[in-house]
Amino acid sequence: MNSRWSRGTRRGLVLGGMMGAVGLLPLASQAQSPANVIFLLDNSESMQDFSTYLPEAFTPGYSPTSGTTAGYPGYNDPNIGHFINTGCSDPALVAEMSWFDKDSPDPEKNGSVVYDSDPDLSSPTFAPAQFYHSRGRRIAWAAEELPYSLSPDFTGLSSSSDAQYVCRQVWDFNSKYKDTPIWNECISCLQTKGWWRGPLVPAAINDKSGKLGPPRANDEPPLPQEAKRKWVVSGRILNLRPPKFVVARKALKDVIQTASHVRMGVATFGGDRGWFDPPWMLEDVSPGCSASSPINETQLNRAHLANVVNDTRFRNNERSTGEALFGLGGYFSSQVTDGQWTSWFSQPVGTPYWGWPGLPSGGTYDSPYGGQAGSGYGKASDEWLKAPYSSYDPIYQTYVTLPGQRFERGGDYRSICSETQANAVIVVTGGEPRSDNSVPITKMMSLLVAQGAQHPNGQPLTFDPINPEFNPNSGGVNYCDQFEKSPGVLATQADCDYTEYNWPHGLAAGNKNFMDDVAFFLSHSDLRGDLPGTQRVRTYVVGYGSSHPMLQSIALAGQGSFFRADDTTSLRNALLQSLSAIGAATP
Structure with missing residues (x-):
């Protein structure tokens, strides 16, 4: 994979290190x-997501939007999902999936190299000849989604090399789908492309059975559209774009x-x-x-x-x-x-x-x-x-x-x-x-x-806890206005006062987190x-x-220091850069 290194900057100071051999x-x-050194590893559920979601792209009018018979494009099965924009031939979808070609001789294109072959893992991650159930944002997780491939405790993977079997799992082995266009589409896509984009579960996905899940609590933000799309993918795809x-x-x-x-x-x-x-x-x-x-x-x-x-x-x-x-x-x-x-x-x-x-x-x-x-x-x-x-x-x-x-x-x-x-925590999040x-x-x-105590610019730290909701100078620490929130655009302190789906939070402007x-x-x-x-x-x-x-x-x-990482190589290098900086730091 190509390495891309993006470093956060504050005015007058670069946080990070030089790119290259470390x-x-x-x-x-x-x-x-x-x-x-303690490595603090983010174990939030969001780490199950793919860095890049599987695409929802489609060509308008290419696929029927409604249907009345199970197993046909456009059919909306209340127990399975809406078979809309499924398949592997839509030109827009094919273009978005062009990063993968199972027949390419290049391992970085065909995904033939197992991403993590650690023998201490209960199963290899991921077997190229196996098919896995997924959603557009992550591998389907047994705790919240059916059909699934990722075990509840992350120690194992459920998969199959049989295209017919794994397709039948999508519609829970319902006999109404046997020898239908959807049945044939799924099998053909897996055999020719190595992936099939399946049905879209309904918008109301708080289904406690897990068939349509995952369920969402009131204090959790809505899921993206990709989370509602069922996929079946080859392990080759997951070797190229594994979950975070x-x-x-x-x-x-x-x-x-x-x-x-x-x-x-x-x-x-x-x-x-x-x-x-x-x-x-x-x-x-x-x-x-x-x-x-x-x-x-x-x-x-x-x-x-x-x-x-x-x-x-x-x-x-x-x-x-x-x-x-x-x-x-x-x-x-x-x-x-x-x-x-x-x-x-x-x-x-x-x-x-x-x-x-x-x-x-x-x-x-x-x-x-x-x-x-x-x-x-x-x-x-x-x-x-x-x-x-x-x-x-x-x-x-x-x-x-x-x-x-x-x-x-x-x-x-x-x-x-x-x-x-020297003592440090390295957060990976x-x-x-x-x-x-x-x-x-x-x-x-x-x-x-x-x-x-003093801020990095030599100014004394201040803190006034009285009446925080109306106190314009509560003090504390907030350096967000010293960094870019997007290329060429500086953030403000208010950008670190985010409160949506983030209760409880502070009430003082400039220090709500x-x-x-x-x-x-x-x-x-x-x-x-x-x-x-x-x-x-x-x-x-x-x-x-x-x-x-x-x-x-x-x-x-x-x-x-802060380091941005977007792939395997830059993440590994960021950890090494952090250790190098810590080793050179004074206690």
């Missing part, structure tokens, strides 16, 4: 203590296998705990401190790190970057030694006013999407220090344990071994954070203001009272298919 770490940094999570998973595993002179750990966003959602710490930073100076590469269990990435379930209903960063701040803290994190974030966390999360006076408006009151916004007695919690999971139909606030294990497995190490504002922002800002405030706190605070110097944690952000100004603001606030 050495992992500058030679000068090899003499430094190895950095402590498959690309991110493989790129991260590649870097884990090759990175040197660095302690590594892996985390993802946590499950929904109501307000603050602690992250999943899938694997502690390793190797242990006794094997880190100098680093003993044999003590770094790369195979295990890769396996926890393989086992990630990409089904989070929120993209909670800021809450995950806050929880990882606790992991890097000296809590087990001196109780520093609980001394900061045990309730009450200062005196928040209405409109901010926390006790005693916090709270916000009720959800505009119904079902949840805002009065309890972050008010649990253990809100920022939650223990693990068991909850019933309707997808797996069993009780699962949701993560609590994770701290280091201590001893040889401290998150930071010495004061000479598919877009701007959502439903991600349950963090103790008033306490974080009060701690920073008290220590005289708190993710960059969290990154600023981690990069400007001394998280360990048991070590000399200032033990900060920087944040680096890799936007996979996204250069949203908020992602760039997070990276600047976190004293890190």
Whole structure:
């Protein structure tokens, strides 16, 4: 695949690195203590999407729009979908699918190379001779769609090499479709083209059975038209344009296998705990401190790190970057030694006013999407220090344990071994954070203001929590006006005040979303009272298919860098560039 590298810029400063061959770490940094790095992998459901959706293009009038007989073009089957603009011969559709040719001798055109042949995966991703059920935006997922090919827990794929069988699955083996034009069309398309665009499910897709799904909650944005289209595709197509999570998973595993002179750990966003959602710490930073100076590469269990990435379930209903960063701040803290994190974030966390999360006076408006009151916004007695919690999971139909606030294990497995190490989180995410504002922002800002923290331009950080809805100068952190939101067009701070399908959010203009405030706190605070110097944690952000100004603001606030990646090569290079920058950074 061709590599395309797009870097976010702020006026007077380039965040990112040079394109080209990337050495992992500058030679000068090899003499430094190895950095402590956590990869924070976006496991939101949106990571199931393809980077480029399968096309809805059609030639007007090419296909019948209505029909009265099952199995004929234009027929609208209430249990299956509308067979409109189906097939593989529409000129507009064929043109949009021209990037794939199963008969081409070029592997980058025919998809014959399995994208991820990791033997530790339960099945290869993806078998060229197999057919898979898909929707226009993602592989059909068993938890929400029928027919499906992706298992509920992402550990396996259901497919078939039999074109007749996989076509019959589309209409649930209904005998009315046997030997009909649609039957013949599906089989012929799979045999000649390697793909078939099938029926379009009705606009009202909140079908709990999953046949027409996926269902949508009131607080989730509407799905694109492509999500309603059923497809059957060859594994060759998926090898050329795999889902985002498959690309991110493989790129991260590649870097884990090759990175040197660095302690590594892996985390993802946590499950929904109501307000603050602690992250999943899938694997502690390793190797242990006794094997880190100098680093003993044999003590770094790369195979295990890769396996926890393989086992990630990409089904989070929120993209909670800021809450995950806050929880990882606790992991890097000296809590087990001196109780520093609980001394900061045990309730009450200062005196928040209405409109901010926390006790005693916090709270916000009720959800505009119904079902949840805002009065309890972050008010649990253990809100920022939650223990693990068991909850019933309707997808797996069993009780699962949701993560609590994770701290280091201590001893040889401290998150930071010495004061000479650089510490960082590398976020790999598919877009701007959502439903991600349950963090103790008033306490974080009060701690920073008290220590005289400054913005990158040298101006002092300010924060005034009083009456946020009408206070024009509440302060805090928002650097979105320093970045482009599209080529040649600068964003404004209001571009990072997005609120649609993003409840709860702040009320203060210029600071309605708190993710960059969290990154600023981690990069400007001394998280360990048991070590000399200032033990900060920087944040680096890799936007996979996204250069949203908020992602760039997070990276600047976190004293890190932002990288845009659009394919496998640029994503892998972005991770390597981040590690290189971290290795060269001062603690």
